[in-house]
């Protein structure tokens with residue numbers, strides 16, 4: 226019987242390394258977060274997989290799996306772009322190599338139809354399985370816990386909880402409430418509950434800026450429940466939050482391309498148009514000044530047009546300004562002729578919806594200029610509540626029409 230999260234992950238890792246052999250009547254449960262592979266996606270899927278393996282709810286008691294495999298929905302080479310993940314794993318003494326990446330999972334299965342059929346998928350932190358995973362296993366989604374806009378798919382999934390809380394991990398805590406409420410005298414068990422609780426706290430604190438932004442009552446309740454289970458001493462929340470944030474912000478050595486792909490999502494609409502959105506924890510100003518206007522613009526173009534072949538590209542930041550406090554900017558570019566009209570209409574709508582303001586002389590960024598004709602805009606975003614969760618559906622709406 227698996228006891229600790231470390232043991233669980235290392236066994237799953239070993240099974241994937243050996244090759245997932247699926248024989249008759251055996252099924253694999255793939256547990257995955259979204260392609261940004263942020264702390265929320267990583268943690269919610271890891272915690273969900275672990276608890277489903279060790280403390281299944283009734284919905285999972287009559288489904289038997291030979292393997293329950295949590296993955297990070299990115300290729301191995303992109304893990305290094307997530308220093309916050311590295312930090313979180315180190316607090317739990319989990320080697321980074323024990324984390325299973327998308328490419329490793331895919332090459333562990335034979336790609337026969339029968340093998341693909343034997344994989345059930347549990348989605349955390351998204352409700353529509355995209356890209357190569359979607360093409361292979363999109364029909365096999367059996368459960369969803371998510372806090373993004375509901376794309377109305379997989380109506381028979383059980384559980385199917387899609388609700389606007391601050392962090393998807395909050396939904397996992399609620400789903401496994403009994404585990405987190407367990408009081409135990411057993412030291413090993415207490416340590417295990419404490420480890421999982423500390424892990425689960427991380428994305429909730431990061432996604433809600435330590436419960437100061439976007440947190441709803443349910444996030445507060447989840448944090449309260451988890452804090453009581455963490456064995457550490459006084460006021461761990463504030464210092465834990467700042468340690469996570471400084472790990473997340475430590476991207477000074479990153480290339481521009483790495484910054485653009487670190488927290489990136491892309492959508493392909495049925496009409497063939499596509500849009501990509503990067504989100505960064507460092508400001509637009511910091512980024513432009515670090516690389517220079519020319520290299521910045523060239524880098525954006527290279528990423529959007531050449532590498533991703535997009536029709537529209539958006540760069541969002543969210544950061545704390547020394548004088549003004551929490552801030553956001555939004556940069557939008559047209560990346561193809563096909564995207565031209567859609568993006569222009571999106572920018573018009575976004576100006577109202579997200580309260581976009583032009584940069585003043587005072588807060589200008591080097592000689593970066595809006596170029597209406599070329600389709601290159603950037604604004605201060607005064608609607609601070611609008612993250613990619615709000616921006617993506619709006620830009621997609623215009624890309625679809």
Ligand SMILES: [Mn+2]
Pocket residue numbers: 265266350372392393
């Ligand atoms: Mn999330």
